[in-house]
Amino acid sequence: MLSACLFSVxxxxxxTPAGESSGEAGAPTSVSLQLNWLPEPQFGGIYQAKxxxxxxxxGLDVDVVPGSAGVSAPQLVDxxxxxxxxxxxxxxxxxxxxxxxxxxxxxxYQHDPHGIMVLEDAPHASLAELWxxxxxxxxxxxxxxxxxxxxxxxxxxxxxxxxxxxxxxFRSGVQQASQCFVTSEPVSLxxxxxxxxxxxxxxxxxxxYNTVLVTRRAYLDANPExxxxxxxxxxxxxxxxxxxxxPTNEALVGLNPAMGLExxxxxxxxxxxxxVDETTEALGIGCMTAERWKTLAEQLAGMDIIETVPDVSTIxxxxxx
Amino acid sequence: xxxxxxxxxxxxxxxxxxxxxxxxxxxxxxxxxxLLPAPLDVVHAMIEEAPRLTEATLRTAFSTTIxxxxxxTVGVLAGSLLGLSRWLExxxxxxxxxxxxxPLVAIAPLFVVWFGFGAGSTIAATVVVALFPVIASTLxxxxxxDPELRELFRLLGAGRAVTWWKLQLPSAIPSIVTGLRVAxxxxxxxxxxxxxxxxxxxxxxxxxxxxxxxxxxFRTDLMFGAVxxxxxxxxxxxxxxxxxxxxxxxxxxxxxxD
Numbered sequence: 001m002l003s004a005c006l007f008s009v010x011x012x013x014x015x016t017p018a019g020e021s022s023g024e025a026g027a028p029t030s031v032s033l034q035l036n037w038l039p040e041p042q043f044g045g046i047y048q049a050k051x052x053x054x055x056x057x058x059g060l061d062v063d064v065v066p067g068s069a070g071v072s073a074p075q076l077v078d079x080x081x082x083x084x085x086x087x088x089x090x091x092x093x094x095x096x097x098x099x100x101x102x103x104x105x106x107x108x109y110q111h112d113p114h115g116i117m118v119l120e121d122a123p124h125a126s127l128a129e130l131w132x133x134x135x136x137x138x139x140x141x142x143x144x145x146x147x148x149x150x151x152x153x154x155x156x157x158x159x160x161x162x163x164x165x166x167x168x169x170f171r172s173g174v175q176q177a178s179q180c181f182v183t184s185e186p187v188s189l190x191x192x193x194x195x196x197x198x199x200x201x202x203x204x205x206x207x208x209y210n211t212v213l214v215t216r217r218a219y220l221d222a223n224p225e226x227x228x229x230x231x232x233x234x235x236x237x238x239x240x241x242x243x244x245x246x247p248t249n250e251a252l253v254g255l256n257p258a259m260g261l262e263x264x265x266x267x268x269x270x271x272x273x274x275x276v277d278e279t280t281e282a283l284g285i286g287c288m289t290a291e292r293w294k295t296l297a298e299q300l301a302g303m304d305i306i307e308t309v310p311d312v313s314t315i316x317x318x319x320x321x
Numbered sequence: 322x323x324x325x326x327x328x329x330x331x332x333x334x335x336x337x338x339x340x341x342x343x344x345x346x347x348x349x350x351x352x353x354x355x356l357l358p359a360p361l362d363v364v365h366a367m368i369e370e371a372p373r374l375t376e377a378t379l380r381t382a383f384s385t386t387i388x389x390x391x392x393x394t395v396g397v398l399a400g401s402l403l404g405l406s407r408w409l410e411x412x413x414x415x416x417x418x419x420x421x422x423x424p425l426v427a428i429a430p431l432f433v434v435w436f437g438f439g440a441g442s443t444i445a446a447t448v449v450v451a452l453f454p455v456i457a458s459t460l461x462x463x464x465x466x467d468p469e470l471r472e473l474f475r476l477l478g479a480g481r482a483v484t485w486w487k488l489q490l491p492s493a494i495p496s497i498v499t500g501l502r503v504a505x506x507x508x509x510x511x512x513x514x515x516x517x518x519x520x521x522x523x524x525x526x527x528x529x530x531x532x533x534x535x536x537x538x539f540r541t542d543l544m545f546g547a548v549x550x551x552x553x554x555x556x557x558x559x560x561x562x563x564x565x566x567x568x569x570x571x572x573x574x575x576x577x578x579d
Binding site: 075091098140166167174175305 | 356
């Protein structure tokens, strides 16, 4: 009784799928997909699948829920409020280390899109040089895994000051550097006439998957075919989007007018090398390997971000498109 | 002693009851720790992170206190000024209302541009949030001065400054203390909100940055701990205001004597 009351407050029973199939033969299975940010090219393949009827062809009726700064997609899917979500690779391991049961199904970004950006004419030639500059301030979320890795590699003493992530402060010059998504902030600034350089943080060797499709273990176990359909739809949607992002970008502008068509096009172009590489050509778009997950888990454990390195076979499922 | 215990025991019992109920809810329901940690988990996180939390608390308490003191001083002076002239009140009071309406979360990122990172921005945000209740309460107190006493001061030839100092300001103290109580709580909210976007992070993080970082990394136990400490900072400030108010009013004001 108490459990029932609490679940009504905190969400659904994690063991109970939020989006059951309609029960009618041939009727599409209704599922919800929580994004972790606003509609933009980072989710281009998802909207392509939606707009082109790919989800329908896979027997899915997908409710794509845009995210925002305040939406915590990992908790929502793990708690059963939604069936699927898009999250960061590190978040999968971090939440599971705290009792979550997330399972990664499809990794859109094979390489982490996070970077530290500086103005084009900044005196720093490398991330190490920037980090060592005591006059510099770097806007970042210091608890995030990729920043923790940078702190581990470059230290924090006698060097740049780490301050809160605050785009207007970088834009005004109060801050000399800022964390960014290479597909987002640098693109917006470029269109404002502000040229930037980005030091990719994955160059340090810390390179988690990003924009990862996840569900919770109980949902996957109860609905394996729905999850397979979702992965197939993602594969087709992303393949089509990468071939020609323009039509979907036009639709995305309607959903996120603050980001114009030109920004969408630039962003789509910038993300392509993060999505397609030699591994995806061999294993398929969205693929994941146990080796990559294990490396990430060990790196997070080495930074005390997670307590134990899990059996990585429990945190991702990849059987090809 | 009996009176003291009579005042202390009820809130302590309520807090204990809440903690026991909270523990039972977590234990019986199986809610995951990242959604709702047990009270003991929160305490454990606070002990584990004690050095960082201690330094963060000092930073936040400093910004909160300085911001509150500026808001209190400026608020009493501005409220008094408005109270001395109907013309000034009509002209300036509506714009000061904007301070109350301004969505701090929206403008906080700009404070960094104006005041720089760290305490400067946090203090400025605290002043913006805490100022209006002090102005409003001071003005209200000034306006409620006994008209017969004011007339007496006028007949005795007292000037504006003397009337303000000897009559209106003392009359307004109960109202000002009420405004300061409200401002004390708001000061912490202003400081924490500003620290989300204007504080140093990493080794120099104030409480706001720790709260934000804990949310991002599913450290709900640490987040609860930091929020608890922030509340205690506000509680302490509230207690100081209450004590000062009591000292100022105890000899002559009915609300204290009774």
